[in-house]
Amino acid sequence: MECIIREATIDDCEHLMGLIQEIATYHHLENEITINAQVLKADGFGKDPFFKCLLAEQPGEKGCKPGRPIGHALYFFGYSVNHGKMLYLENLYVVSEFRGKGIGMELLRKVAENALATGCMEMKFMTMDWNRRAKAFYERLGAHDTTESEDFHCMELGRDALERLVQKGSKGQP
Template identity: 30%
Template sequence: MSSDSNKPNIAAVIVRDAEPGDIPQVYKLMEELILFLANQDLRLYTEEEFFQFVFGKNPMCLCLVAVLKEDPNFVVGYSTYFTMFNSVDGLSTTLEELYVKSNYRGKGIGTILWKKVTQKALDMGCNSTIFVAHQWNKRALDMYTRHGCENLTEMNGKLLLHFSKKDMEDFVKTSEKA
């Protein structure tokens, strides 16, 4: 690492599947992500719940970590993703989160994480990847569009909708028919 920037070059970073011992560091990065998104109202699951989501009996998501070659136990970034099926694309991957610590940004680590998720998706037979980018995050939007991602909202009016747990509970309790 150069002493002036304290940032690694791409060759100094390894992206690998998360291991159980990585979860505490990934969880701390998730807390940083919530601050980055400037949304204190977001609910962050407990570290144990996240562990179960990734390594439990019925894992719900996959997780990759970016670590430094010189310190392979130091996590500088992560991505979480999962597979799903839809009638248009068949098997698809959803890239749920991609985050790199602020003092390690701008060195291609996010791109390496994204490429690794993409390669894993292709290896699983996925035909597309879906993810969300915030309109204000120009840096991420530029990266995604530079590599060929299409904005479905602009292209065909597809909107991302959210159903909170409370709304879900209220919905299943209603007697109204669709």
């Protein structure tokens, strides 16, 4: 299927927010979304962007209308003390009617290309345990599950926990 993969711009944030809401619904996490298009604009397209995003579009009719967003890959860079520069893929999503047409693969290929171009040694990401299709897709590409193979677990401190941690530190407590 013909599809255009391009860097997202600040003007894409409303469409991107729609795709984020779709994937949240797909994962039964719609109540977890606390951001909006304004936050995306500030966080991804301000002075010091926190993330980058690729957008997949179905081409519009020649000269008549813009393309339709049909998927995205949102990622950011980090650092591993074991391997150096790394890329973390936060979100890879293709609208359901366009799955199985190679769009996810093309988005992921472009993310990998960007990772290598910036000197990254690895790409990390998570997938839901119940999403066997996604897990199988990643494994076919050579990914391995570090939860099982290296006994790593993804840990998270939410906003409340962060605030408690800061308060404990300011009171001289360990």
